Amino acid sequence: FDILVLNGPNLGYIGKRQPEIYGSQGMDQVPALVRELMGEKAGDVRLSFFQTNSEGGLIDRLEQAWNHGVHGIVFNAGAYTHTSLALADCLAWITIPCVEVHLSNIWARTDEPLRQRSYIGSRCVGVVAGFGLLSYALAVQSLWRLLSDKQT
Ligand code: DQA
Numbered sequence: 134f135d136i137l138v139l140n141g142p143n144l145g146y147i148g149k150r151q152p153e154i155y156g157s158q159g160m161d162q163v164p165a166l167v168r169e170l171m172g173e174k175a176g177d178v179r180l181s182f183f184q185t186n187s188e189g190g191l192i193d194r195l196e197q198a199w200n201h202g203v204h205g206i207v208f209n210a211g212a213y214t215h216t217s218l219a220l221a222d223c224l225a226w227i228t229i230p231c232v233e234v235h236l237s238n239i240w241a242r243t244d245e246p247l248r249q250r251s252y253i254g255s256r257c258v259g260v261v262a263g264f265g266l267l268s269y270a271l272a273v274q275s276l277w278r279l280l281s282d283k284q285t
Pocket of ligand 1: 142143144209210211212213214234235236237238239248
């Protein structure tokens with residue numbers, strides 16, 4: 134399965150950005166976490182990674198994924214999660230199974246209630262939040278399971 138790991142604004146320096154909230158590991162650790170979690174099944178997934186700080190750039194990349202027949206999307210939309218009807222509209226029509234991910238548990242950040250709302254969540258098959266980089270690996274594993282079940 135081809136799975137796109139898509140990161141939105143301020144996620145280009147994960148590992149360096151506020152490590153007390155987002156952890157000190159970089160995105161380059163995700164493939165190793167996927168292997169650790171999935172063992173030999175990790176061979177069934179081809180991951181591609183893309184990050185952009187721009188909302189339009191995320192939509193362009195999602196459209197490209199649709200054009201290229203990508204099977205699943207792991208999506209951390211960063212702060213656009215909480216604001217972007219445009220991203221929600223895009224996910225609504227491309228209908229590629231998408232898992233929303235967050236490094237932090239956005240619902241536990243009660244000092245910032247705006248973060249507890251997601252525009253894209255209702256367009257996703259599920260959400261993984263709060264496990265740092267492991268959130269991404271758990272999302273890949275969940276997509277693999279979903280896509281495998283669909284095939285049979
Ligand atoms: C985030 C949570 C968002 O609220 C924030 O704007 C981010 C990162 C996370 O992964 O925890 O940029 O999506």
